[in-house]
Amino acid sequence: MPRKPKRPCRHPGCPNLSDGVYCEAHRGLYARENAHRRGYGREWRAARDRFLRGHPLCEECLKRGTIVPATVVDHIIPHRGDQTLFWDEGNWQALCKACHDRKTGRGL
Structure with missing residues (x-):
């Protein structure tokens, strides 16, 4: 063949x-390692779902006066593998995919 x-x-x-x-x-x-090896396994998905239930709206869109459902939990300060920063809920924010992609594309 x-x-x-x-x-x-x-x-x-x-x-x-x-x-x-x-x-x-x-x-x-x-x-690049797969998502599971980078820490985004079952435990992360459960924590993400719980966080999104408590923060259902995109924080960036709310700042602009728009109501959009959040679908992504973003690390405000990139964790770069630091597990303490990864699991710190004070470092999380709820974003819609468009806002998350915009933030990530800027390298923030």
Whole structure:
């Protein structure tokens, strides 16, 4: 059975071809542990659901005078693997997906 043709590496400016998304030289730059290994397992989902029940509206939208349901629990200060900061509910805020994506895209 024939194999799929190789595709260009998605790393900007890389001329290499790859079987996956990135070539061997750039694969490590984009590697990331799965969500469960980063701490977002069953315990997090239960805590997130409990937090969203207590904070049902997007905090950023409320500041602008708009009522939008919150769907994401955001870490105000990125935890970067620090479990104390990860589980500190004082570091959580309820956001809608659009506000969370906007905040995350800015790197905050």
